[in-house]
Amino acid sequence: MATDPHRAPDLRISMALPVRFPFDAPGLLSWFAPRAVAGVERVTSSAFERTLRLAHGPAWFRVDLADGVRLTAELTDPRDRAALACRVRRLLDLDADPLAIDAALAAHPELAPLVARTPGIRVPGASDPHEMLVRAMVGQQISVAAARTHLTRLADALGERIHLAGEERILFPTAVQIAERGGEVLRGPARRVAAILAAATALADGTLALREDDDPEDQRRALLARPGIGPWTADYVRMRVAKDPDVILPGDLVLRAGARRAGVPADPAGLRAWAERLAPWRSHASAHLWAHALEPEG
Numbered sequence: 485m486a487t488d489p490h491r492a493p494d495l496r497i498s499m500a501l502p503v504r505f506p507f508d509a510p511g512l513l514s515w516f517a518p519r520a521v522a523g524v525e526r527v528t529s530s531a532f533e534r535t536l537r538l539a540h541g542p543a544w545f546r547v548d549l550a551d552g553v554r555l556t557a558e559l560t561d562p563r564d565r566a567a568l569a570c571r572v573r574r575l576l577d578l579d580a581d582p583l584a585i586d587a588a589l590a591a592h593p594e595l596a597p598l599v600a601r602t603p604g605i606r607v608p609g610a611s612d613p614h615e616m617l618v619r620a621m622v623g624q625q626i627s628v629a630a631a632r633t634h635l636t637r638l639a640d641a642l643g644e645r646i647h648l649a650g651e652e653r654i655l656f657p658t659a660v661q662i663a664e665r666g667g668e669v670l671r672g673p674a675r676r677v678a679a680i681l682a683a684a685t686a687l688a689d690g691t692l693a694l695r696e697d698d699d700p701e702d703q704r705r706a707l708l709a710r711p712g713i714g715p716w717t718a719d720y721v722r723m724r725v726a727k728d729p730d731v732i733l734p735g736d737l738v739l740r741a742g743a744r745r746a747g748v749p750a751d752p753a754g755l756r757a758w759a760e761r762l763a764p765w766r767s768h769a770s771a772h773l774w775a776h777a778l779e780p781e782g
Contacts, residue, residue: 544648700726
């Protein structure tokens with residue numbers, strides 16, 4: 485049920501979040517922008533905002549990244565303040581140690597120019613673990629733009645309308661909502677749609693647990709045991725949900741394109757073997773290779 489659009493805001497907060505510099509804010513915004521689900525998320529040249537569910541009710545937040553990190557939010561219960569700050573810190577990878585990561589990756593000649601161009605790169609986290617799995621599965625083997633279209637359709641059809649921060653917004657559908665009605669909205673190969681609905685059902689009934697504090701390897705095994713979830717999806721989810729700093733995705737086509745441009749082996753086996761030298765920072769190396777693949781030539 486949508487919230488009352490005429491009610492007064494329950495709680496608004498504004499705070500600066502500590503961040504270790506260097507901090508690649510433009511890179512985070514460039515990641516979020518093409519993936520933003522209309523009604524749920526919005527990206528500008530200097531800020532990211534979205535809705536999400538917290539333990540005691542829905543919330544909206546915006547992070548302004550022009551000068552450090554400033555969090556502005558509207559909650560429905562003050563008890564969720566600390567949880568929101570924690571979610572945002574994970575989403576923006578604010579607890580990474582950029583000096584240590586940059587030094588380790590720059591020691592490898594193939595990555596040194598990438599680190600010099602983009603110091604303090606961050607690996608985006610997840611606003612919600614269940615949502616992240618659905619987004620990853622929807623995005624299997626299709627473009628970012630196509631995945632965004634599918635996810636926007638899903639959110640528009642099934643997401644709850646709420647009124648926060650002065651306007652109507654959408655909450656991304658829950659696993660229960662997707663399990664019950666996702667078949668009416670999701671498009672694509674029948675096996676993939678069935679796998680998404682099965683995963684949503686498992687999340688909804690607790691058969692599949694997916695949390696930020698999961699052991700990354702245990703999380704990966706649990707995901708791989710599900711139909712329709714392969715290594716790319718399981719590893720991508722543990723990179724973003726469990727915040728495993730040491731993940732490489734050798735089957736990712738964009739990452740492999742970045743590897744090729746950097747003079748790194750780009751075939752899956754060769755990339756996996758070469759990346760072993762980057763432990764324990766393979767996730768941040770992946771972020772560099774993704775970004776490098778999308779840089780203009782020349």
